[in-house]
Amino acid sequence: xxxxxxxxxxxxxxxxxxxxxxxxxxxxxxxxxxxxxxxxxxxxxxxxxxxxxxxxxxxxxxxxxxxxxxxxxxxxxxxxxxxxxxxxxxxxxxxxxxxxxxxxxxxxxxxxxxxxxxxxxxxxxxxxxxxxxxxxxxxxxxxxxxxxxxxxxxxxxxxxxxxxxxxxxxxxxxxxxxxxxxxxx
Numbered sequence: 062x063x064x065x066x067x068x069x070x071x072x073x074x075x076x077x078x079x080x081x082x083x084x085x086x087x088x089x090x091x092x093x094x095x096x097x098x099x100x101x102x103x104x105x106x107x108x109x110x111x112x113x114x115x116x117x118x119x120x121x122x123x124x125x126x127x128x129x130x131x132x133x134x135x136x137x138x139x140x141x142x143x144x145x146x147x148x149x150x151x152x153x154x155x156x157x158x159x160x161x162x163x164x165x166x167x168x169x170x171x172x173x174x175x176x177x178x179x180x181x182x183x184x185x186x187x188x189x190x191x192x193x194x195x196x197x198x199x200x201x202x203x204x205x206x207x208x209x210x211x212x213x214x215x216x217x218x219x220x221x222x223x224x225x226x227x228x229x230x231x232x233x234x235x236x237x238x239x240x241x242x243x244x245x246x
Contacts, residue, residue: 067168150175
């Protein structure tokens with residue numbers, strides 16, 4: 062026998078930079094708002110590239126959000142909601158998968174966007190854990206700026222060993238596997 066209870070779920074949108082992750086996140090969140098669902102959107106407080114309070118895509122689409130210093134703050138702020146959106150998930154701490162599980166277990170739809178790999182081509186932050194627990198994973202791809210094939214990774218265009226380096230086209234470009242390997246050989 063089925064219970065009359067909201068079904069929570071976790072959806073992850075991942076890929077390289079410039080692949081449309083944030084655009085897809087905003088699209089899903091706007092549809093939820095249109096359906097009169099209560100939506101809360103969060104982003105890491107270090108992401109101030111376009112705006113301090115809004116999630117903004119590279120193409121200029123935007124939606125209001127709440128910047129938070131760590132993932133546990135999301136649990137404190139996501140009260141009486143139907144949908145939680147989280148952008149730039151790779152910048153959050155390793156507790157994010159547990160936070161998302163807790164929200165989904167409360168009957169909340171959780172939609173997460175983030176880079177699946179860092180500039181070295183390695184799994185990035187809490188994203189692998191989120192991919193493992195998600196009911197739905199959407200991998201979006203940019204176009205390689207060298208050859209026009211589907212991009213595989215975000216290539217850092219200037220030397221800097223810091224794992225987290227906020228930047229745009231001046232710092233990163235999407236590359237396919239072959240072009241990435243050629244630049245790193």
